[in-house]
Amino acid sequence: MSDSALLSHPARLRAANIARTAVCLALLGAVVLVLTVVFGRSGERIAVQMCINVAAVVALCVYCGNTGIVSFGHGAFMAIGAYVSGILTMPAAIQRTALPDLPSFLAGHEMSLWLSLPLVALAGLAFAALSGSAIARLMGASAAIASLGLLIITHSVAVGAREITRGSQTFFGVPRVVDLTLAFGAAVVFIILARLYRESPAGLFARAARDDPDAAAALGINPQQTRFVSWCLSGMMCAVAGALYGHMLGAFSPASFYLSLVFAHVAMMIVGGMASVGGAVTGVIGVTLLQDGVRQFEGGFDLFGIAIPAVFGLTTVSLGLAILLVIWLRPTGLVGSFELGPGAGARLFKNIIRPSDPAPAPTRVKESVLVADGLSKSFAGVKAVTNMSFEAPTGRVTGLIGPNGAGKSTLVNLITRQYHADGGQTRLSDHDLSTVSREDIARAGISRSFQNLRLFQGLTVYENVIVSALAAGHTRRRAAEVALRELQAFDLGAWAATPAQSLPYGARKRLEVARALAQEPVILLLDEPAAGMNPSETDDLADRLVKIRDERGLGILLIDHDLRFVNRLSSWTVVMHRGTLIAQGTPEDVRANPAVIEAYIGRGRTAAAVTKEEENNLKQGVRP
Numbered sequence: 007m008s009d010s011a012l013l014s015h016p017a018r019l020r021a022a023n024i025a026r027t028a029v030c031l032a033l034l035g036a037v038v039l040v041l042t043v044v045f046g047r048s049g050e051r052i053a054v055q056m057c058i059n060v061a062a063v064v065a066l067c068v069y070c071g072n073t074g075i076v077s078f079g080h081g082a083f084m085a086i087g088a089y090v091s092g093i094l095t096m097p098a099a100i101q102r103t104a105l106p107d108l109p110s111f112l113a114g115h116e117m118s119l120w121l122s123l124p125l126v127a128l129a130g131l132a133f134a135a136l137s138g139s140a141i142a143r144l145m146g147a148s149a150a151i152a153s154l155g156l157l158i159i160t161h162s163v164a165v166g167a168r169e170i171t172r173g174s175q176t177f178f179g180v181p182r183v184v185d186l187t188l189a190f191g192a193a194v195v196f197i198i199l200a201r202l203y204r205e206s207p208a209g210l211f212a213r214a215a216r217d218d219p220d221a222a223a224a225l226g227i228n229p230q231q232t233r234f235v236s237w238c239l240s241g242m243m244c245a246v247a248g249a250l251y252g253h254m255l256g257a258f259s260p261a262s263f264y265l266s267l268v269f270a271h272v273a274m275m276i277v278g279g280m281a282s283v284g285g286a287v288t289g290v291i292g293v294t295l296l297q298d299g300v301r302q303f304e305g306g307f308d309l310f311g312i313a314i315p316a317v318f319g320l321t322t323v324s325l326g327l328a329i330l331l332v333i334w335l336r337p338t339g340l341v342g343s344f345e346l347g348p349g350a351g352a353r354l355f356k357n358i359i360r361p362s363d364p365a366p367a368p369t370r371v372k373e374s375v376l377v378a379d380g381l382s383k384s385f386a387g388v389k390a391v392t393n394m395s396f397e398a399p400t401g402r403v404t405g406l407i408g409p410n411g412a413g414k415s416t417l418v419n420l421i422t423r424q425y426h427a428d429g430g431q432t433r434l435s436d437h438d439l440s441t442v443s444r445e446d447i448a449r450a451g452i453s454r455s456f457q458n459l460r461l462f463q464g465l466t467v468y469e470n471v472i473v474s475a476l477a478a479g480h481t482r483r484r485a486a487e488v489a490l491r492e493l494q495a496f497d498l499g500a501w502a503a504t505p506a507q508s509l510p511y512g513a514r515k516r517l518e519v520a521r522a523l524a525q526e527p528v529i530l531l532l533d534e535p536a537a538g539m540n541p542s543e544t545d546d547l548a549d550r551l552v553k554i555r556d557e558r559g560l561g562i563l564l565i566d567h568d569l570r571f572v573n574r575l576s577s578w579t580v581v582m583h584r585g586t587l588i589a590q591g592t593p594e595d596v597r598a599n600p601a602v603i604e605a606y607i608g609r610g611r612t613a614a615a616v617t618k619e620e621e622n623n624l625k626q627g628v629r630p
């Protein structure tokens with residue numbers, strides 16, 4: 007493969023990412039310019055506030071956008087940042103009056119803002135690590151409520167710690183050094199940081215775990231760890247944004263960082279769309295302009311000679327209406343799940359991977375054997391799998407068949423440790439896998455597809471595959487090569503920049519197999535990869551899998567109800583019925599086995615009573 011082809015593909019994606027970041031920056035820059043040129047001093051004041059809000063909401067989105075969890079706790083980090091920086095930068099003379107009982111190690115530092123910011127970031131990080139060790143364990147509504155609890159606790163502590171914060175009284179004397187240049191610069195740095203994190207391996211892992219924690223864990227990604235990393239980075243950035251906010255205000259109290267600020271930021275994030283940095287920026291701009299526009303009319307106005315009286319709370323009501331409207335018309339926010347700019351919806355960068363780009367050569371896996379030894383599992387008395395033993399070596403496709411409810415998927419879930427076995431053992435050659443974590447199964451070289459599609463819906467086709475290669479421990483460059491190879495192997499290159507959720511059904515099924523293969527597994531477990539495909543799509547998938555089996559030498563455990571598909575690929579078939587092994591052998595032997603015929607066709611009849619037509623169907627591999 008030519009170097010230029012290899013280089014051009016990551017380079018094209020990098021260019022698309024830079025262009026998307028530039029779109030965010032240009033959007034903010036244009037609004038700031040218009041505000042300052044058209045409205046002068048008052049416009050500049052709004053622009054400073056807007057830029058600080060952009061920094062805060064983008065920081066909030068680092069957690070919320072990448073994990074899918076709405077946090078109400080980020081006001082706590084902003085408060086910490088503002089108070090830490092306020093204390094460190096306050097002139098000593100004012101400090102003696104304002105905070106006479108301040109502990110001596112905190113007093114009289116008189117630092118510049120620039121010196122205080124790294125300490126603010128450290129304080130934010132330390133608090134985030136402490137709180138994150140608990141909050142990162144939670145998902146969804148529980149995590150959101152826990153974050154609200156964090157906000158309430160921090161607020162109470164701030165009100166109570168009078169020697170340090172002046173309690174609920176105004177904390178004054180903080181140098182007002184934040185001008186438009188500094189606020190805009192901070193917003194730019196925060197946007198770039200958030201974009202870099204979003205596209206980094208850690209950001210991709212977090213987004214994958216957000217979309218499907220089980221599928222992410224099956225790739226070796228630890229969902230809790232990804233939430234912790236996002237929380238820490240987000241908390242640290244929020245603390246810095248809080249410090250800047252404090253230095254913009256000059257005087258504040260714990261109430262300045264409490265519910266009204268938090269809800270305003272969450273509203274901005276929801277209006278714009280929390281899954282993207284562009285969404286955060288758009289939300290802040292939209293809500294700020296709406297609020298400032300409506301505020302002009304709050305004190306009453308004249309409409310064609312009719313005096314409209316003052317409406318108290320008009321700004322809040324309009325914000326509430328905006329949120330309702332957006333949630334109703336566009337639940338994912340104005341920008342949606344994907345970044346603004348080229349690449350979104352695969353419009354401009356449709357052919358990120360051209361069909362003409364040659365794929366790097368696949369590697370042959372080293373010989374191993376997957377051994378299931380006496381595996382059992384019951385669900386509330388239902389024996390799903392009982393004492394199942396079989397082997398699936400590399401270099402062979404092992405078919406695993408059985409009627410509905412036979413226990414095939416449960417068996418795969420036991421091997422991949424999604425379920426914990428009641429008894430028995432799984433080994434990969436000499437490596438005992440019976441007690442390792444789900445993530446370690448992937449690291450041991452076993453990857454899988456799921457019976458029901460479990461793609462990362464908020465990721466593009468390319469991201470779905472590269473995240474798998476990155477999770478397998480490849481460098482970014484190597485992961486890009488592997489992703490390119492798998493996308494080509496499954497004819498998905500033209501859809502590289504398309505959101506996975508927009509693919510046609512057959513392509514989605516192929517993408518799940520491509521994603522599993524990007525781990526370069528020793529053993530691949532395919533749970534009904536052809537389910538729902540039409541005959542030509544099934545044949546096409548079979549051709550691709552045959553090629554992969556021959557080229558790479560990996561072992562495949564193939565489950566499917568389409569016996570023609572299974573028989574075409576596998577040279578050894580394992581048959582389950584009611585959770586137990588009823589036969590195994592070559593496909594021909596298995597087809598002639600009376601127990602198999604009875605399990606499939608008998609339904610209470612004996613093998614002798616099977617009609618000629620039914621027997622022929624089974625022999626030809628027609629789906630029973």
Ligand SMILES: Nc1ncnc2c1ncn2[C@@H]1O[C@H](COP(=O)(O)OP(=O)(O)OP(=O)(O)O)[C@@H](O)[C@H]1O
Binds near residue numbers: 412413415
């Ligand atoms: N999480 C679960 N909780 C309770 N029962 C379960 C669970 N998973 C599977 N079962 C039960 O275990 C038995 C085996 O189900 P399983 O899905 O493994 O069979 P299968 O062979 O994969 O079936 P199919 O071919 O229809 O997918 C069924 O009776 C099923 O209802």
